[in-house]
Amino acid sequence: xxxxxxxxxxxxxxxxxxxxxxxxxxxxxxxxxxxxxxxxxxxxxxxxxxxxxxxxxxxxxxxxxxxxxxxxxxxxxxxxxxxxxxxxxxxxxxxxxxxxxxxxxxxxxxxxxxxxxxxxxxxxxxxxxxxxxxxxxxxxxxxxxxxxxxxxxxxxxxxxxxxxxxxxxxxxxxxxxxxxxxxxxxxxxxxx
Numbered sequence: 589x590x591x592x593x594x595x596x597x598x599x600x601x602x603x604x605x606x607x608x609x610x611x612x613x614x615x616x617x618x619x620x621x622x623x624x625x626x627x628x629x630x631x632x633x634x635x636x637x638x639x640x641x642x643x644x645x646x647x648x649x650x651x652x653x654x655x656x657x658x659x660x661x662x663x664x665x666x667x668x669x670x671x672x673x674x675x676x677x678x679x680x681x682x683x684x685x686x687x688x689x690x691x692x693x694x695x696x697x698x699x700x701x702x703x704x705x706x707x708x709x710x711x712x713x714x715x716x717x718x719x720x721x722x723x724x725x726x727x728x729x730x731x732x733x734x735x736x737x738x739x740x741x742x743x744x745x746x747x748x749x750x751x752x753x754x755x756x757x758x759x760x761x762x763x764x765x766x767x768x769x770x771x772x773x774x775x776x777x778x779x780x
Contacts, residue, residue: 590733592655593742594664595750595758599726602718608753609707614716616705620646624698625684626764630691635774638666640762641692643673643683650675652683663743664760668733696773698722698763709752710745724766727759 599605627641628634634641638657644650649672656667673683684694698721705716717729730749734742750758759766768774 589667589669590735591659591665591739592668592731592733593739593746594666594729594731595746595755596664596727596729596760597750597755597758599718599728602726602728605728605753606718609705609716612707612709612752614705614707616703619701619703622646622700622702624763626695626698627687627692628695630693635765640764641687643680643687645675645680648675650680658760660743663746663758665739665743696764696767698767700763707749709749712742712745714746714749719763721763721767723770724763727763728755 622644623646624642624644627643629639629641632639640653640655642653642655644653651670651672653668653670658664658666673680688694700719700721702720703718705718707714707716712732712734715729715731715733717731719727719729721727730746732742732746761769
């Protein structure tokens with residue numbers, strides 16, 4: 589099973605950070621609009637267990653993603669299982685209906701414009717994302733996907749990249765958690 593080693597930072601000055609990434613030879617690949625629909629489990633409180641289940645869609649792709657609990661205190665490292673779905677709206681509606689029939693409830697939608705890039709750092713291919721999230725602002729995400737036996741070395745490499753970029757403390761809360769906080773809402777509890 590693979591793990592995503594991820595860090596996220598709010599951006600005060602996105603242009604300055606983008607310029608620094610370009611000095612490090614980031615290769616920008618695409619800009620996409622992403623809409624994530626997050627679901628609450630019918631019997632487990634995902635806010636308490638630090639898990640997530642979502643359907644993500646772009647213009648050309650869609651995914652069903654499960655994220656396990658974070659496993660350390662300095663990054664957002666966790667298991668991630670993802671299945672590509674048919675992107676046709678009627679198919680995505682059926683997937684959502686299946687989840688709802690099983691008791692999963694939609695919690696919220698997170699919409700963002702994501703500028704993607706690739707940066708080779710310390711022998712790792714780092715996925716770079718500059719996100720402009722509706723209602724939250726701009727963020728930088730750095731991510732490496734690795735098998736469990738390479739977790740420690742990948743995490744160290746990502747953290748040294750953060751230092752090279754002059755980044756401070758990372759934001760460990762998800763966009764969903766931040767959005768719910770901003771709206772003054774809480775993650776709904778499963779039904780008893």
